[in-house]
Amino acid sequence: MTSVHPSRAFRPRLGAAGRHRLARVTKWRPGVKEIRLDRLLLGGQNGLTAQQFAGVVDDPLWPSRRVVDGPHAELLRRARRSQHAGRELTTEDILASSYAEMALACIRHTGSYFEAVDADGVLAQARRFVARASDPSAPVVAGHQHSAPGLPVLVVPVESSECYQVLDGHHRVAAMAEAGVESVPARVRRGVVRTPLQELLQEMSWLDGGHELYQPIDAPEVASWPTVRRCTDRLESIWAFLVRSDMPAGSGASYLDVASCYGWFVSRMQELGFEAEGIERDPLGARLGSLMYGLDPARIRTGDAVQLLRSAQRRWDVVSCFSLLHHFVLGRGDCTDVELVQLLDSVTGKVLFLDTGQEHEHWFRKSLRGWDTDHVREYLLANTTFDRVVDLGPDSDDVAPYAGNYGRHLFACVRD
Numbered sequence: 001m002t003s004v005h006p007s008r009a010f011r012p013r014l015g016a017a018g019r020h021r022l023a024r025v026t027k028w029r030p031g032v033k034e035i036r037l038d039r040l041l042l043g044g045q046n047g048l049t050a051q052q053f054a055g056v057v058d059d060p061l062w063p064s065r066r067v068v069d070g071p072h073a074e075l076l077r078r079a080r081r082s083q084h085a086g087r088e089l090t091t092e093d094i095l096a097s098s099y100a101e102m103a104l105a106c107i108r109h110t111g112s113y114f115e116a117v118d119a120d121g122v123l124a125q126a127r128r129f130v131a132r133a134s135d136p137s138a139p140v141v142a143g144h145q146h147s148a149p150g151l152p153v154l155v156v157p158v159e160s161s162e163c164y165q166v167l168d169g170h171h172r173v174a175a176m177a178e179a180g181v182e183s184v185p186a187r188v189r190r191g192v193v194r195t196p197l198q199e200l201l202q203e204m205s206w207l208d209g210g211h212e213l214y215q216p217i218d219a220p221e222v223a224s225w226p227t228v229r230r231c232t233d234r235l236e237s238i239w240a241f242l243v244r245s246d247m248p249a250g251s252g253a254s255y256l257d258v259a260s261c262y263g264w265f266v267s268r269m270q271e272l273g274f275e276a277e278g279i280e281r282d283p284l285g286a287r288l289g290s291l292m293y294g295l296d297p298a299r300i301r302t303g304d305a306v307q308l309l310r311s312a313q314r315r316w317d318v319v320s321c322f323s324l325l326h327h328f329v330l331g332r333g334d335c336t337d338v339e340l341v342q343l344l345d346s347v348t349g350k351v352l353f354l355d356t357g358q359e360h361e362h363w364f365r366k367s368l369r370g371w372d373t374d375h376v377r378e379y380l381l382a383n384t385t386f387d388r389v390v391d392l393g394p395d396s397d398d399v400a401p402y403a404g405n406y407g408r409h410l411f412a413c414v415r416d
């Protein structure tokens, strides 16, 4: 690799001529596929697989991150910013970058990062990369372990997604992104890999290993998985009801979501100012909530809702329990359905939000016969101490792939 001082060599973006030149130096080969840069995810480093690297740096979302959002691209953005500011990329800039953090982690765990074996080596490596990024057609200096700039990057498909994990070529991908290129030629290796996030989601007991999400998760490799429950519709109804009824809304009011799944409602209610907590049977719920929504895992009590509610010594201002009651109606709970709603009643200070499976849903047309909207409302009034039960209307989840199901009404059970 040529070593060009970054202050002289770094050009922030290639214009049309530059992109044309980049295309010319790219060596097209059979079996090579053009892949959009936003579909390329970070892979392993320095001989460690992506999973292993994610483990050693304790960052399970490493393989879920796009290369264009990763450390290589971050270093180039720093270089561009310093060039725009009319100054050189300093040693401090480089050492503060996630690129240096990644390289030093490789050195700690494998002994080297390309030729670098210490911080000085990382600085030199980073400067060479910045220089090369400004001149993609520059020849590679013999002895350097980088692949030539024109070679297709090597990728492997990520299971059940439109994404690919980069096996070789992170620097090239980041440089192309910085140059404004939108896709790269890539050689696609046989087989598929799964990311740690995909594994966690599939291990979650409720979805039985399916390629779908129950609540919204923002990660590129699950972007094509259907999200069973939109959730934003229910949250909007809840918030609008609390505000118009002058109920506890944020400002430190307490909130408990029973059967919180990944913790989407806990995290959103926390953002709205509630002291929010959840109860979830699957221990992966707390882990996923922490990873995906930044929730403190201690906010999710892991265990069976019935036992935890029975032993609760307090009330929460606002409680929700979504899509759990019908499992008890169908005899799958540790107590009767009536006992469950009574437990929910006993821990609710002001308002309980609840939805449940209903008879209009294709999969419950026989098993929940009679459970229409009026029945659910009357059932809640008859079996709890709430003063009013308000029907807030159906959810918007009656869509593919589960069209004919959902459209469950959300009820607010209120203590006046």
Ligand SMILES: C[S@@+](CC[C@H](N)C(=O)[O-])C[C@H]1O[C@@H](n2cnc3c(N)ncnc32)[C@H](O)[C@@H]1O
Pocket (backbone or CB within 6 Å): 205, 206, 214, 215, 229, 231, 258, 259, 260, 261, 262, 279, 280, 281, 282, 285, 303, 304, 305, 306, 321, 322, 323, 324, 333, 334
């Ligand atoms: C159908 S999902 C509903 C998720 C969420 N309430 C929603 O509507 O978006 C059911 C969730 O409840 C959890 N769950 C089922 N039975 C439970 C129980 N007895 N105690 C605690 N959680 C339970 C499951 O693990 C799963 O995450």
